[in-house]
Amino acid sequence: MNVWVNVAIVVHVLVAIAIIGLVLLQHGKGADMGSGFGGGSSGSLFGATGSANFLSRTTAVLAAIFFVSSLGLAYLATQRPREAGSVVDRAAPVQPKKAEPATPEAPAQKPAAPQGEKSVPQ
Numbered sequence: 001m002n003v004w005v006n007v008a009i010v011v012h013v014l015v016a017i018a019i020i021g022l023v024l025l026q027h028g029k030g031a032d033m034g035s036g037f038g039g040g041s042s043g044s045l046f047g048a049t050g051s052a053n054f055l056s057r058t059t060a061v062l063a064a065i066f067f068v069s070s071l072g073l074a075y076l077a078t079q080r081p082r083e084a085g086s087v088v089d090r091a092a093p094v095q096p097k098k099a100e101p102a103t104p105e106a107p108a109q110k111p112a113a114p115q116g117e118k119s120v121p122q
Contacts, residue, residue: 005076012069015062022059 005073008069008073008076012066012073015066015069019059019062019066022055022062026055026059
């Protein structure tokens with residue numbers, strides 16, 4: 001089943017890239033005004049109006065394939081078997097680390113004054 005999901009995703013991405021390319025190749029509506037004044041599009045591969053029909057039909061077919069593949073991927077995503085419980089229940093339990101006993105450091109003490117001398121507070 002995972003192989004078919006991967007194939008569907010690859011087809012979906014390739015169709016999306018093809019649609020992007022075809023849309024970028026098409027002329028806008030304003031580009032047709034220039035052809036009326038000798039824009040030179042009559043010498044193109046598809047003729048004066050042939051490229052618009054071919055590209056728009058191909059874009060429509062690819063858009064339909066994209067739509068169907070989107071629905072298919074949505075269906076496959078919702079039909080996967082689900083495990084009972086939440087994500088937290090499926091997570092591995094965390095083992096607490098053993099705490100090392102803290103050894104408090106003794107505060108630094110002043111060296112003891114030798115006997116016979118008096119310590120003078122500073």
